[in-house]
Amino acid sequence: MSFPYNDIVLEHFKNPRNIGSIENPDGKAMEGSPACGDMVSLYLKVDPKTLIITDIKFESYGCASNIATGSIITELAKGKTIGEAKKITWKQASDALGGLPSIKVHCSVLAVESLRAAIQNYEEKHGLITEKVETTEEVIRKRLKKVMNPIKGLDMVTTNLVKEVSVKDGIVHISIDLPENHQFANAIKSDAIEKIETLWDVKEINIDFTE
């Protein structure tokens, strides 16, 4: 037998640790997209006093290395403070797995990104963002890059669904290039709101559709 992965990767692939989701998570994130063939969702429980990650769960749509890195990243992060967990690199994840084929390294990046995004989500929700960066049009667009366009399976910025973005006095306005009665209009709208409402200086979000 000559499998394309080493034994550690295969072990995590076969028996991934910390699988599933957490009800009412303290922090959560979803990175990747079906178009790329890779997605990771990550859920956190954080002790508010110690800031230690007490529970962490993930879900994966993707290839073996995607599943294995999701599994290892949860193992690496569990029991660490959010500050420590933020510093985990894709190299550490890949090393902990005994190395990944170079063509698959992007999968370990995805897992690390989802961990950082989940921690950031926690920090935003709990007012822990210390450097309060002002929300600009650029910040909004960056956030919207994590909202999927289900028509294409790619994010809504790349697929040109975002027609206009403006931010003024904490009021965000977004124009989406879709008819309002489109099959996916509501799903996209609520997904976009969820990605933006946690920003510290955002007071109001208005989303309209072009038709």
Place this chain on the structure above:
Amino acid sequence: MDKNIYMDNAAATRLDEKVMEAMKPFFFENYSIATSEFGYSMGIDAKNALDEARTFLAKSLGAENTEFIFTSGSAESSNLALKGVAKALGSKKGKHIIISKIEDFPVLYSAKTLEKEGFKIDYIDVDEFGFVNIEELENLITEETILVSIQHANQEIGTLQDIQKIGNLCWKKHTIFHTDATHSFTRVPLDVKDIPADLITVSAHTIHGPKGIGGLYIRKGTPIAKIMDGGFQEFNLRGGMDNIPGAVGFAKAVELVNDEENKRLQAMSNKIVEMIVAKIPEVTINGDKIKRLPQNTNISFHFVEGESITLHLDMYDIAVSTGSACFSRSLEASHVIAAIGGDHERAHGSIRFSLGRYNTMEEVEYVVETLADIIKKLRIISPLGKEKEV
């Protein structure tokens, strides 16, 4: 199961022992090249063996033996068909070629190479089942069109094109018609007395013959220039050492396929579909239900990714292939599933089961049972297809 279960016969097949036996003398006893009829006796014997194989294969297509040349396989055959016609007619008749969007790589990339050299290529659409839009084809053919290349059967989803209708249309418009029959040859009737094709790509590797031998049917009078220089082999259309053991093995492989076997393959394919539909929810069957190869099944399993499926199956010694980007050399998802209107997720989760002589009904049952467990497991860990917001 205590042995490998191989269901990737569209990619390559196990050699049949009878083919090996037929080839053997041409490795150890009669190993000379085919000489002219004025050569030495060993060479004349070799030439006779080559001619016999050629005649047999030509006949299996309803053709004359001067209309069939040997190549190194289907990739070379299709390269010769496209580039050879382009070379013969490009400066005489025109520079326009039409192919379908779901052609296999040899046709697709030969066309792309010609495109870089100044030919105009139209890539014709297919519908959700993989059928070429014949009306669009009719509108696209002009006086400048030198070649239409549309496959007989699709390599991934198994859809069979109406090549009789397509060929008739090409002939009516005085355009040469090539069809890649790599996956349909011997599995589906194909006779050049009925089918108006000028060029047909065939290969031994899909029918338990040896790798490295294929053929190109070239209808008498078809303008085509050689692209491989060498001696004067293959009616001076393809230079290079005659692959006599390969040719003999190819003929034997064709001889060994019969209707009964094709019916058996069809029954097993039907069983795969029937069992999967019964056992696994949220699947899409790719390709047409009726006009399809008897040995091919292609199914998309939603919310899961193909490489994860194939790796799990591999751990049970089961070999199948997927249209997922992770599995392909180019990291691109299947262009076939995309062309039939499937989204990325449908391509990533597609699995092709291609059967051959050595598969059994027992294997089919075991594979589907195993697969049902794997899909269940992967869906548990997938964030897709769940009624919740992330």
